[in-house]
Amino acid sequence: MQKINPFTPNNPVSAGMFAGRLSEIIALEKGLFQTKNGFPNNYLITGERGIGKSSLMIYLKYISCGDIESLEHGKFNFITVNTVLSEKSDLGIFIRLIEKKIMREIGKLEKVRKFLADTWSFVQRIKIMDSGISESQREQEIDILIDDFAYSLAETCNRITKPEKDEEKRDGIIFIIDEADNASESLRIGYFFKTVTELLQQNGCNNIMFIVVGLPEVVEKLSSSHESSVRIFTSLKINELNMIDREYVINKGIEEGNKINDEKTSITKEAISHISKLSEGYPHFIQQFAFSAFDYNSDGEINDEDVLEAAIREGGAIDAIGNKYYANSFHDKIKSDEYRQVLSIMAEEMNSWIKKAEIRKKFIGDDSTLSNALQALTSRKIILRNSSRMGEYRLQQRGFALWIKLFGNRAKTII
Ligand SMILES: Nc1ncnc2c1ncn2[C@@H]1O[C@H](COP(=O)(O)OP(=O)(O)OP(=O)(O)O)[C@@H](O)[C@H]1O
Ligand SMILES: [Mg+2]
Structure with a gap:
């Protein structure tokens, strides 16, 4: 009978299968705590492909919105807006996206919806800016747009942190901007964050946190658009998982698999150690080697030979990893x-x-x-x-x- 494979090389990991990252979580929680109390912190999270940035952000979102209790600061209650940048995102699209997400998150009450519609009415103008204007006009429009955005955001945040009757009080707003290394030049990402954070402060809003996430080159993207923009962030570099965490990921996966499959699977110590070493601590690779070994195994016990054969055969783990990460370096670059x-x-x-x-x-x-x-x-x-x-x-x-x-x-x- 075909078993469901519990390993997820192509998707961020669920909270139940999440391993390690204790120091990063503690640091980010501290940032949440500061931001909740009016001393906002912003974070810049960098790391290589597949190191686990997006998975960490999904986990953090659970903490920031209160689905999971934090380790040291009880339950948070932030509005959390998660966005992914693509090369096509220009400032207008980016702001419209944020406005939509905020509406969705907090526009449940009729009177709040009305307030949001008024506060964010400038968004309608963005469409006009898109339609063929000169470069200098464009520059001015961008500054006006950023100003409007920061003002509306501050108003919105102040409303949810000091709510009117019947409205729920929230801790503030957390923005997670993933894949920020994709940012196009026209988004002027460094200038945007530098200006917005300053304007928020000027508008008396101190409960917003920006978390910018991307490959290491995002640092260059930020500073080339505004030299001192990197300084508004606390930097966190995501590294390889240690041996204990690697083993946890594998054991947890096997455990999850046994919950959802009637036919049980076990794994030998040697096989676990093989996967850990082959992965070099990259969670994506752990998931891929474990996925392939699980797939290849037929007798219910994954041993080191299964791991090796599943790793090196055509269509196996190394082939899959290579197609995703290395083929481009080897052929296109x-x-x-x-x-x-x-x-x-x-x-x-x-x-x-x-x-x-x-x-x-x-x-x-x-x-x-x-x-x-x-x-x-x-x-x-x-x-x-x-x-x-x-x-x-x-x-x-x-x-x-x-x-x-x-x-x-x-x-x-x-x-
Ligand atoms: N802490 C973790 N515990 C277990 N598995 C993890 C963890 N972090 C990441 N993974 C697994 O590793 C793989 C890559 O993770 P993720 O997509 O979060 O990486 P990323 O750094 O965002 O990659 P990219 O640069 O390609 O966006 C996923 O399959 C995910 O399931
Ligand atoms: Mg990612």
Whole structure:
């Protein structure tokens, strides 16, 4: 009989399967507590692909709106607005989206709905701004728009924190802006947050917190649009999960699976340790290796051989991870076969440091091509240069090395 696979490599994890992140949660809770009490904090959350940023934000949303009690500050009662930026989001779209979400969250009472409609009436004007105006007019319109937005937001927040009769009192508003590294230049994300936070303060509103989430390059996006915008945020970098948390994720998944399936599954200690090591602590990889092993297993006990076979076979875990994360680096970002040759040579050493001289011994091509390749691969962040030893390089992740070894050539012939 077909079993339901409890592992979720392609979706943020549910609260019940969430592991670790204790220090991050404590820090963010502190931010919520400060914001509730009129000393707002903003956070900038960065981390590599698949490290668990969105999952942490989903968990935080449960805490901020009171579905889960916080660890140190009791229950919160914030309105939490979760948005995801795409390359297409310009300021107008972004503000309209926020207005819609606020309406949905707090516009349940007729009189509040009326108040919101009045307060956010400027949103109607955004449509006019979109339709063909000059650049300088546009700049002015943007400033007016930001001003209107901050004013309306402040009014809204003040209404819910000091409510009228029959209305529920709330702690404030939390904005989670995920995938902020997608922000287009026209959104002027750094300028937007810097200006909005200042205007909120000027409008007497101190219960709003912005959490901006994205890949590490989001920092550059913020500062290129406004130099000091990064300073309004407390930075939190999301790192790999430790061994205990990795094991927790796997055991919890097996446990969940046994709740929903009649046929039970167990997993050996060796298999757990294999998945933990292969994953290098990336939760996405834990979920993928566990998913593939669960899928591959047929006798009800997942052992280390199941993990390995499910990892390396075609269509298995490494293949899936590679298609999602590495294929683009290997093919689209790199146009030259010589550069790919360098990566294949480096992959033989997995992700250990390797001297340029060692690469040169195996490289078919001239010296300057090799130097160019190493420089280009380093600047595109595909490989790392050892800052403490001259002329040493390595691949960023073991998974990438493994994928190149197993599937690099196959993919090349398809392309
Ligand atoms: N704390 C966690 N416990 C268990 N599983 C997790 C945890 N965090 C993330 N995961 C799992 O890892 C995978 C990636 O997580 P998530 O989507 O949150 O990462 P992300 O950093 O937002 O990635 P991206 O940069 O692609 O948006 C998901 O499958 C999720 O189920
Ligand atoms: Mg995400």
